[in-house]
Structures are given as C-alpha cells and as structure tokens.
Amino acid sequence: MQVNLLYRPSQALAQCWLDPGERVFAESGALVGMSTNVRVETQSGGIMSGLKRMLAGESFYRNAFAAQGGRGEVLFATPLSGDMAVLEVGDRQWCVQSSAYVASSPDVEVRTRSSGLRGFFSGAGLFALETAGQGQMIIGAFGALEELEVRGHVVIDTGHIAAWESTLACRIGKNTSTWLGTWLSGEGLVCHVEGNGSLWVQSRNAGRYGAAIGARLAPRQP
Incomplete structure (x- = not known):
C-alpha cells in the first residue's frame, strides 16, 4: 500500500493506492471516496471484538477495501479538521487513542486494551488500541500532529495524546502535588509518560473544543 498525505496539517486527506488484490482496513465512516474497481467488505471480527471496539469509542464494524482488476485508489479522512500521519508497524509497535485510528494494512493487527477506570475518568477513555504484526497504520488528529522523542519522563494532557510507542509506560495521575489542587486547577488528570x-x-x-463551542450555541427550543 502506498499512502500519500494531502492538505496537511489542517485538512489532511489520506490517499491510499492499492495493487490488484491488495486490501486496507479502515474505521467505519473514514471513507471519503474510492475508484470504481475497489470492493468493500464490512466485518466486525466477532461480537466480543466488535463490542470492545465500541467501548473504545470506535464503531462496531471495520471496513476492508480491496482493489480488483487493476490499481485502486481509496481516500480517507477524520471527522474533525486536522493532521494525519503514517506509522510503520513491525520493529516498533504502538498504542493508539481509539479516536486517532483511521486505517491500517492487513498484516497489522489492532487490538483493544483496557486503560483502567482512571483512564475513563480522565477523559482518555476506558479502552485504547494496540498494534501487533507488520505494516502501516494511519492515524488522524484534531489539529496538528507532533512527534516527541521521550527520553525519561514527560507529562501530557490526556486529551492531547494520539499515539505512543509500546516501549513507553503511560500512567494517569494528578497534575499538581495534591488531588485538591488538581481539581481546582481545572486541568483534570494528565498522563505521565515514562x-x-x-x-x-x-x-x-x-x-474542550466541543464544550467551548457548545457554550456559545443558543439553547434548543422545546
């Protein structure tokens, strides 16, 4: 699969070229368009797998796009305006916030893993995704994407994390020395990445964007 990322960083679009018989898996709803020789198959991967994806914030179904009789083109995008990136899976494995996953090549296995109740209350979600296998994975973001090289310990707001390498340990915790200070700060919980x-x-x-926009909207009329 050849991936070209267009219109970065604010309106990114992933253009995927598939050789005959080649497939790409994508989150339901990510499709923008495709050539007429691309066939679509919808699959859940089993009831339990599908339910776990729903709990992770994904849809129950994931679509497979396959090129037939020639080279095929598929376009993917994220629901909100922002950037996209292609991560190589194999020598490096990844953990991904469920909202950041867009698509992946067939040999990349995307599993659901629990981030614990603390992750749920932090706003990061009760489940995240983790990869296995080898290939490419496309992630998307709200706003721009930036890759940071962690060497030791950094602290990131949970709402700003898109993906992290599996060699990193992520621990949800308070952003000040006390829980009262964390509550009064208005920042919520943060992720300690080590x-x-x-x-x-x-x-x-x-x-936070949704809350800011919602506060400016006129009340619904009954």
Missing part, C-alpha cells in the same frame, strides 16, 4: 520512545500529540483537545 521510558524511551516516540509519542504523538495533537495540538487541539476535541472535548
């Missing part, structure tokens, strides 16, 4: 590896962060927080 180890050596790559961390992808997004410049905007979708939850």
